[in-house]
Amino acid sequence: MTDNEISTAEPECSGVGLVQPKDLVFRAPFEFELGGVIPSFTLRYETYGTLNADRSNAILVCHALSGDHHVAGRHEQGERKAGWWDAFTGPGRALDTERYFVIGVNCLGGCRGSTGPGSENPATGAPYYLDFPQLTMRDMVRAQRELARALGITRLHAVIGGSMGGMQGLVWAVDYPDFVRNVVPLACAARQNPQAIAFNEVGRRAIMGDPRWRNGRYPADDPPRNGLAVARMLGHITYLSPQRVEEKFGRTRTQVASPEPFGAEFEVESYLTHKGSTFVERFDANAYLYITKAADRFDLAGGAPLESVFAPVKARVTVIGFSSDWLYPPAENHAVADALLRAGKQDTRYVEIETNAGHDAFLLPSKELVNTIRTAIA
Amino acid sequence: MTDNEISTAEPECSGVGLVQPKDLVFRAPFEFELGGVIPSFTLRYETYGTLNADRSNAILVCHALSGDHHVAGRHEQGERKAGWWDAFTGPGRALDTERYFVIGVNCLGGCRGSTGPGSENPATGAPYYLDFPQLTMRDMVRAQRELARALGITRLHAVIGGSMGGMQGLVWAVDYPDFVRNVVPLACAARQNPQAIAFNEVGRRAIMGDPRWRNGRYPADDPPRNGLAVARMLGHITYLSPQRVEEKFGRTRTQVASPEPFGAEFEVESYLTHKGSTFVERFDANAYLYITKAADRFDLAGGAPLESVFAPVKARVTVIGFSSDWLYPPAENHAVADALLRAGKQDTRYVEIETNAGHDAFLLPSKELVNTIRTAIA
Incomplete structure (x- = not known):
């Protein structure tokens, strides 16, 4: 990682401080695109900054696969980790909370407070x-x-938003053209490519092959931990570029040899194992299945020329790609902007950030990225 | 796949025909590099062609992770699949059995006839x-x-040999310089890179997280099928280039929708699932652990400059890389040849084959690859 990448953009800023998530309960049926309906649903969200009088300064931040509504700040004093995009959000930061009202929301189908497969079905109580x-x-x-x-x-x-959050940005631009002024998709494509589908499918098979999955009907205190950890380990590899893995771990061996047969022998192994085992404490395996499937199904044009679906777009769109992202490679990011331009959307820009960080680069507040975002929403 | 890639080099040739594997039992202790000893061991092998009078025409073909001794020909009349490098091996083929005596051997630690973790321990009978x-x-x-x-x-x-087989070729060149005249490593590197280690570790965690693994003491008829299938699915993704996945599957949906929840929805999913489920019929999960670990430990120079370990090499070495191989990318293949040249081994050549086929390109008899091999062993 270069110095540029690890430096936060404005180290002098104190961020948004303590924040509280809120729940909004929608007491009306929600019909799903592929069929099925739920009688009501809850969305968990957080906001930072103040909505102005004419309600024109709201920015919605859409999270990636494993993210949530907790974009910035801390829930408790002294908490080690802040929200996942804290470095981008706060007074003077890219999403400047002195100017903007920033909203983070856990996606429908998620497991971090919004209604999803782990939520109570009012029809059964389970x-x-x-x-x-x-x-x-x-x-x-x-x-x-x-x-x-x-x-x-x-x-x-x-x-x-980045990754899946970027896909959502594109849906916003196409489905609700009058509802959004600027869209900034980072590290995403207009369709899930088949290699990404393949990786997700391996993760799903790991979960569903875990006997504790029990066809999805597992008790909350005994979920398919092994399967979900394997899925997360694999995901992590795809979020890092090979160069980044080389820089970060190389072939360095673990300091203490594992007493287990076939235990971690290299740092990269213990890192991934740790990532897998902590993930299962905060994520629901069924939600992982549902959300990865939603990502895999994502194909904005459904095989038609991409520009054809961009006709309704009114937003200014700034697509941001990262040179070493191999999950949604720059060519795919770029193709989104090209199609927008072909559709006559002149207010489109493509910016490619040179970085070794891979897909996860959208989480790292390099100066270039912060400035690109500032310009994209200015 | 281009036409060049799918055409076999000499379609008019009939190949080596019916072949029989043989077992050679070594009734002497084998001491392992990292410690441990077994009192005797068996290697299963096949040969094609005839060893000449001065025993100077033998070619050893080393297989990759999931390969075996069955390089060419068929075990039974009418068998659908021939050996894994059949297209390269036979009268008039790259490894011309009218000139050469070709040997395929299942690796020690394997599960296809050679002694490995599934073989009987004479000390216990289990x-x-x-x-x-x-x-x-x-x-x-x-x-x-x-x-x-x-x-x-x-x-x-x-x-x-390709992949792990190529690593073995490099070991031959370094450890037994007087024993080998020509070495042809394909699609391999002088060290396992940490991303490749990471993928293998995910596969191992899938196996070891499968409760049927039972700390390795599973009965032969009830192995950790789910875990091994997941490992194999993941391996397969790394053997194909993203371009190849795109060409071969794209986002094509399965013809028949799966009745299972989260069953295969895309062709790429059902392809991988099929690959996983057939693999478990022919491969042992513990052998998968041992062999992937052996590959992960592979680091010819152990951190020292690579040229320093190449001093003893006497063989002519032709390193072959494939442009779209991202598991052992061309830069890593090329680095092997460069280090040999730096070590003063002028009889070294690097050839990079332009292909979309990814790592598995070493299995496809393109004209260029066949000719490169011919020249490398001429």
């Missing part, structure tokens, strides 16, 4: 499990729009 | 399980040399 309807990006975005409306917002200043 | 000593490439190569000697060969005309 979790939905696999009775939760199949999910798409459009479902998640439509639920986000309900939240914005409930907050009194009829037009978002910007929708921004 | 399988070795995890009492089988930890394994390295050097162990496999030393066992191969025992086989060559037992066949009356004191110098091999060539050692050739």
